Amino acid sequence: MIEFQGVSKSFWTGTQRKVILDRASFRVDLGRSLGILAPNGAGKTTIINMMAGLEKPDEGVIRKTSRVSFPLGFMGGVNGKQSAKENCRYIARLYGLDPDYVESFCRWVCGLGEYFDMPISTYSSGMRSRFSFSLLLSIEFDIYLIDEGMPAASDVEFNRKAGNLLKERLQNATVVIVSHSPQTLQKFCDSAAVLRNGRLYQFDTLEEAKRLYDYTA
Numbered sequence: 001m002i003e004f005q006g007v008s009k010s011f012w013t014g015t016q017r018k019v020i021l022d023r024a025s026f027r028v029d030l031g032r033s034l035g036i037l038a039p040n041g042a043g044k045t046t047i048i049n050m051m052a053g054l055e056k057p058d059e060g061v062i063r064k065t066s067r068v069s070f071p072l073g074f075m076g077g078v079n080g081k082q083s084a085k086e087n088c089r090y091i092a093r094l095y096g097l098d099p100d101y102v103e104s105f106c107r108w109v110c111g112l113g114e115y116f117d118m119p120i121s122t123y124s125s126g127m128r129s130r131f132s133f134s135l136l137l138s139i140e141f142d143i144y145l146i147d148e149g150m151p152a153a154s155d156v157e158f159n160r161k162a163g164n165l166l167k168e169r170l171q172n173a174t175v176v177i178v179s180h181s182p183q184t185l186q187k188f189c190d191s192a193a194v195l196r197n198g199r200l201y202q203f204d205t206l207e208e209a210k211r212l213y214d215y216t217a
């Protein structure tokens with residue numbers, strides 16, 4: 001479970017305050033995947049980062065009682081001077097997992113060939129996405145955080161393999177996915193919310209969320 005209690009977050013732009021959340025309270029329960037709809041710049045990435053613990057609220061409390069993933073595509077914990085092999089073995093140790101297992105799983109999923117043993121700084125953005133996706137899938141979390149705005153991998157074979165693995169993983173896990181597109185959320189979510197004017201409006205169905213989203217778009 002992830003619970004936001006009276007959480008506020010805003011940024012000062014130099015001329016005005018950009019409000020992302022204004023004393024918002026909501027929770028994400030295990031087994032009930034949540035899709036958050038919001039237009040560009042509304043604060044989707046900021047909310048995902050707060051759930052991951054990468055960004056702090058200005059006020060309020062964020063409580064977590066489950067294993068929550070880093071956001072899909074997050075490369076902050078990866079050392080660009082080292083190879084995918086070295087990085088995934090290191091991260092496996094941080095999570096108390098078997099480095100041999102994590103290495104062979106990632107090597108198989110991301111399909112980078114000899115680049116898996118070369119420094120990450122030599123990868124294209126698509127190759128980085130493939131590596132970070134495989135790393136996320138190699139670790140079992142209760143709640144997976146997905147920001148649809150992150151750079152995507154364009155390799156068809158990889159997308160098929162990773163998509164199937166993600167679907168399998170989500171049978172026993174919960175996902176929080178943020179997107180500006182209702183179609184993306186349809187595939188994953190049991191409930192939906194709309195982020196608007198600092199508030200998160202939660203709905204039982206995506207249809208209801210879409211109505212508010214379309215109305216305010």
Ligand SMILES: Nc1ncnc2c1ncn2[C@@H]1O[C@H](COP(=O)(O)OP(=O)(O)OP(=O)(O)O)[C@@H](O)[C@H]1O
Pocket residue numbers: 011012013018020038039040041042043044045046047149180
């Ligand atoms: N550190 C910061 N300082 C100032 N403004 C920021 C900062 N981080 C984010 N913002 C602003 O807060 C708003 C929300 O940013 P965020 O990246 O969370 O939006 P988003 O909904 O994910 O956008 P997109 O759909 O374009 O990915 C934007 O207007 C952004 O410019």
